[in-house]
Amino acid sequence: MDERIRSICIVGGGTAGWMTAAALTKVLGPEYARITLVESDEIGTVGVGEATIPQIGIFNRLLGIEEDEFVRRVNGTYKLGIQFVDWGRKGHTYFHPFGPFGVDMEGVSFHAFWLRLMQGGDPRPITDFSIQSAAADAGKFMRAITSDPRSMLSKIAYAFHFDAGLYARFLRELAEARGAVRQEGRIVEVAKRGSDGFIEAVVLQDGTRIEADLFVDCSGFRGLLIDGAMGAEFEDWSHWLPCDRAVAVPCERVSETTPYTRSTAREAGWQWRIPLQHRTGNGYVFSSAHISEDEATAVLLKNLDGAPTADPRVLRFKGGVRKTSWIKNCVALGLAAGFIEPLESTSIHLVQSGIAKLLTMFPSRSFHQADIDRYNRITAQEWEQVRDFIILHYKVTERSDTPFWDHVRTMDVPEALAEKLRVFQTHGRVFRENEELFNDTSWFAVLIGQLMTPNSYDPVADVLSLEETRRRLDQIQSAIATSVDYMPKHDRFIADNCAAARV
């Protein structure tokens, strides 16, 4: 019996909807299934989501996107990591780079050697041993040169900043060119089959009925299908992630574009700064229990690089996730699946990862529960791991200057995170658990950056003498400096390769 999925309806045309349409049309090809995307111009999209992590490069390559063309089309800039200002304590800054610190030696992690020297009084921060961090400081960027794997220039990892609206439009073009059909209209009804509760069709305001075998809910925070029709429970994480609002405003671009996102801790949350080619995106993510929307807006407007170019816009959300994001023939992706605040720019990645998982567990029309259960289990695990990494930034801090920081510094955290903190506390060791998204470099960067001090270093770092350790670290630092000297300024690189038409 032919059980193949013949029709797919994607509900929503934000970043999640068009990423899904672009990926499914590319991977499945035009003949496999009819793909319809329904969106409503009247409702619109969330319209933020402008910073990414390096994994997006994998998605772009899957879609066959040429990078210079992509950056040009989305007014993009490059991102080498995130600069965190005032997080560990006021006046302190650190960098969470993409790509590793130094190089592991004698089978021992670089972190261990650095920690040993640091605890012996060496004043050099760990970021002195990251090419991303050194290049970010110098405002420089280039893509990795991979011909010599020993060169520091082969280790440049990066992501992008882009205009969310332009990104969705770019993906829409790709998806439509490969056969996806866009249907404008507001969904007013979700029709379910009486026999088994599967979704049969969505019905638009004008009466148009769209039937499909598989429905992908990308309808944003409202979760029209997964919540509205299927009643998926929401797991609320706001006791760990108390920020529940953001006020966002773009401003004029005033200086050279920095090749990194900046996150500045504020009295009741944090402010993002995302440089694009034509403007700078800004937002204050805050806890409404600790500051009002008006006050947060005033703080944001006081802390811009240039004049605002639009009115500030408030977005409301709750941190958490659907307990099951795939139910029967409905899979939720993007904000419909859940939301973890944007501190480490993970939402777009979670869409990408959801699409990848859906493709590896792609259903037939029988929709076997074992496949669905596996999808839900690994999705839940991935979201929880990301959540814990975000909580880390709030929990490990010396800040006690406002009720917000007092609250997050003293809150109980999930046991998996508590264990990581205990393990780090003894010998400064970090581990990547079960292929989690953030690797040991990320954990180390943030733990050290947030000013957690291990009691001692990893004893295996004693495999090298102190003298030898220092000599090798000097060499690495000097190789990084030489490499960064060679790199062009970020703006130069963009002007030479991928400047948008108006710049």
Ligand SMILES: Cc1cc2nc3c(=O)[nH]c(=O)nc-3n(C[C@H](O)[C@H](O)[C@H](O)COP(=O)(O)OP(=O)(O)OC[C@H]3O[C@@H](n4cnc5c(N)ncnc54)[C@H](O)[C@@H]3O)c2cc1C
């Ligand atoms: C403040 C903030 C900052 C963020 N920053 C980042 C970041 O830096 N990096 C990152 O990776 N992510 C970030 N995100 C997350 C990112 O914005 C989202 O993950 C991404 O935009 C995907 O959104 P979406 O497509 O799921 O939802 P939306 O953009 O809300 O799209 C929903 C779609 O559903 C349609 N729809 C809804 N109801 C109906 C209906 N009844 N009928 C027809 N159509 C309907 C809408 O028209 C729209 O097309 C941020 C989010 C917030 C809130």
